[in-house]
Amino acid sequence: MASRNCLVRRTAPLAAAAIAAVALAACGSSHPSASPSGRSGHETRPTTSAGPSATDSAAHGSHNAQDVAFAQQMISHHQQAVAMADLAASRTPSPQVKELASKIKQAQRPEITTMAGWLRSFGEKVPDDGTPGMGSMPGMGHSPTPGMMSPADMKKLMGLSGEAFDMQFLRMMIHHHLGAVEMAKTERAKGAHHLCRTMAKSIVLSQSAQITEMNGMLGK
Template sequence: MAAHRRLIRRTAIAVTAGAAALVLAACSSDGGGHDMGSMNSDSSPSATASAKAGAHNDQDVSFAKEMIQHHRQAVSMADLAADRASSQDVKDLATKIKGAQDPEIKTMSGWLTSWGEEVPEDMSSSMPGMDHDMSSSMPGMMSSDDMDKLEKASGTEFDKMFLEMMVEHHEGAVEMAKMQKADGKYGPATKLADDVITAQTAEIKEMNKMLGKS
């Protein structure tokens, strides 16, 4: 009987030790798995989100640089309307264009700076006409001669010339914005392209109506 009890006691101890070992192994496995999962879930998505937020390509850079110069010319044209236009509607439209495009120039300049790219130099104030000629390859940009003619015009002649030029200018901007939507990668730039298409398409219709074309 004594030998039998000792056998039972040894068996119980062995079973208990084995169970404890299994529990420790399970805890170790769960803890390690949780830590790795936590590390992955904490770092990978945030890193991916960060990369996605700043991801851009050559099209985004080109869009920002070219649209900045495109907008600058539109703002220069709008500035002329204040003391040359005879129509209050033309003056109001010019104010609207300037009010929309000035902030967009600042926004796009900020993107370029954050990407380590140079913001195009604004030479329109010191060297009239030069920026227009340098950017003449962009859709809808006026030449230096066009800008000179607009600057010399006044009254109803200015109104008509301004509207015709700005329609062409806006059509060019819409074309550039569509290229950005097709090939761009940076979300905010594509969103701005959408805004340009919406706003300037509406203004084209408005200007054509003022010209009696629709």
């Protein structure tokens, strides 16, 4: 009996040491610096320097004098085209001419607004009906802008109706569109601003197509 008690006394410290070792191991495995996979228990995702608040304005690039000239001249050019198209509603019986005039207005009015916004952002003047040299009707003033009609041309068109109006309107608008295409090609070649050059490309494509359409209406 005495030997049994002695054995218990010798093994008790060993058991206590084993329990303490297990407890220490358990505490170590729950430390946030380690996990079964070898990664931190509080893992964070990597971050980047470019956040969602970054803007893409730099992608459009800077502008140059050609971009300003393009926007200013094309606004006046578009204003005259819209004024010519407005005459068609009361002066032509032709559904084709009326439809063409409507398409011209639908395309060019928003472009006028867009280009005016660019000029304001550039800190440049926006042409309007009060621009020196302009008459009471948009585009009535003399201008070196390619394709622009003279005041006499516009007054002549205003005095026509029926088939005579259609023929004069189509001839004038073809000449007008050719001027716009020329201006847009110059912007494509010499402009710097991405959005200005993109609009110029659109003008070349859309107005070239309308020139072909109008030549067909004239039987050319």
